Amino acid sequence: MNTLLEALRQAVSADRIQVDAELAPYTTFQIGGPADVLILPRSVKELQAIMRVLHSHQVEPFVLGLGSNVLIQDGGMRGVVLCLKELQEEQHRNGTTIIMSAGYTLKEVSEYAQRESLSGLEFAIGIPGSLGGAVFMNAGAYDGEMDQVVTGVDAVDMQGNLHHYNREELQFAYRHSRFHENHEIIVRVTMELQEGNPEDIQNRMDELTEKRESKQPLEHASAGSTFKRPPGYYAGTLIDQTGLKGLSVGPAEVSMKHAGFVVNRGGATANDVLGVIHEVQKRIHAAHGVQLEPEVRILGEAQERTSSVVTVVRAQEVDIPALSKLCADTFRETFSHDNTEEELQAFFDEAYNHDVLKRELEHDESETYLAYVDDVLTGYLKVNWGDAQTEHELENAFEVQRIYVLKAYQGYGVGRALFDKAMRIAESGDFAWAWLGVWEKNYKAQKFYGRYGFEKFSEHQFVVTPDKTDTDWLLKKSLR
Ligand SMILES: Cc1cc2nc3c(=O)[nH]c(=O)nc-3n(C[C@H](O)[C@H](O)[C@H](O)COP(=O)(O)OP(=O)(O)OC[C@H]3O[C@@H](n4cnc5c(N)ncnc54)[C@H](O)[C@@H]3O)c2cc1C
Secondary structure (H helix, E strand, O other): OHHHHHHHHHHOOHHHEEEEEEEEHHHHOOOOOEEEEEEEEEEEEEHHHHHHHHHHHOOOOOOOOOOOEEOOOOOOEEEEEEEEOOOOEEEEEEEOOEEOOOEEEHHHHHHHHHHHHEEHHHHHHOOOEEHHHHHOOOOEOOOEEHHHHHEEEEEEEOHHHOOEEEEHHOOOOEEEEOOOHHEEEEEEEEOOEEOOOHHHHHHHHHHHHHHHHOOOOOOEEEEOOOOOOOOOHHHHHEEEEEOOOEEEEEOOEEEOOOOOOEEEOOOOOOHHHHHHHHHHHHHHHHHHOOOEEEOEEEEEEOOOOOOOOOEEEEOOOHHHHHHHHHHHHHHHHHHOOOOHHHHHHHHHHHHOOOHHHHHHHHOEEEEEEEEEOOOOOEEEEEEOOOOOOOOOOOOEEEEEEEEEOHHHHHHHHHHHHHHHHHHHHHHOOOOOOEEEEEEEOOOHHHHHHHOOEEEEEEEEEEEOOOOEEEEEEEEEEEEO
């Protein structure tokens, strides 16, 4: 590696080369371990010099554009990564043709075309990739696709030679181009557009941007659509219909806004995202027999998990027997010191029979989630709004009605994951308050909720046995 680095430093300016570079900031997912070496060339000549050095050391680099379609694993990438986002040396027009370097963002490319009164790239305005990455992926949106405008591509091969390909040679197909096979590096793209009215072009771009912003979870880090469109279906619709919106592993989650996106809500690892991807694949296959394939390119080295995986998923009708048993088990653990087995059984039979649970799951003002630790069902959450018990005291309140975790799994972060989920649901609605009840002797829970801004506002007595009552503290937190 040292002799390679020395040779690279002679070929390009040292400030273009980083050693042991974190890749997360180079991806829209904001995820990824380090690259041994990361190089950001600024010209085709520089890139060719780099490729000659790499070739003579028999090193094949990996190419990154803006990292908007990749999931780099937590172990990072061995060898050399070339990031082309600074390759922006050429931008010009010739009649209705524009020629641009591969490192420009698609936003910059479509804005340039608009300024030049050229139409045809409006569809690309919101795709957050580089021009090179868009050609590689044959990116597309709203009935437009790169293959409709690209007429030529210049690319550098592994020996550092420059080639030109015309349209017929590019082998465009759905999210595919010839560069998937030949591993050459796209450096310059020629696009044929039509004369247009700049105002009309701008209006169309604004319309598509608005559409995208209203449908996609752009407020969170992601790599766009996680799965390819399976033949005959739309991945997002299939995932939504299977009730998998909100399925999460740590801070990685199937977006509540658009089921086709897995988002990083902050601090997710690649393992968390892969956990969500695998769980979705498993459940979609079980429910529909459809195998979802990731559209996101999964790269780099896996890092073994050292801790347990907590998966949170919305409960469905098929989960009722398991949910019923879980309710009984968690209640038994909590209340057996005060109740006989017969009393508890009578309570479960009335409160948690399958009909009651089915009604709860179907209720459109409540949601129930299940938590798994390494695939074992360990806890559940029920949230409720509309007819919250406190309505005489708190208007427009969201209730965290139950969070229960089996004792054997306390300390695994299950309660935290479920509470987090409850707060996310609360914050996505227009509620003034969140509230919950905590048994007066459960000091640990009171402290836990206190840390998240919950304060006592009232008390509620409930009957434990005919001759005994207990008290819940009612806690509230402002959501405004
Ligand atoms: C919020 C969001 C919305 C999105 N919406 C869309 C959409 O509507 N339509 C769509 O098609 N995609 C969409 N995407 C995915 C992504 O933006 C596109 O796939 C984009 O084309 C990837 O470009 P990139 O530069 O980020 O490539 P990267 O993610 O960096 O790389 C993707 C692949 O391209 C290769 N590559 C990149 N640059 C080059 C190059 N110069 N030469 C050779 N190979 C290269 C890489 O090796 C890698 O295999 C979206 C992503 C996000 C985050």
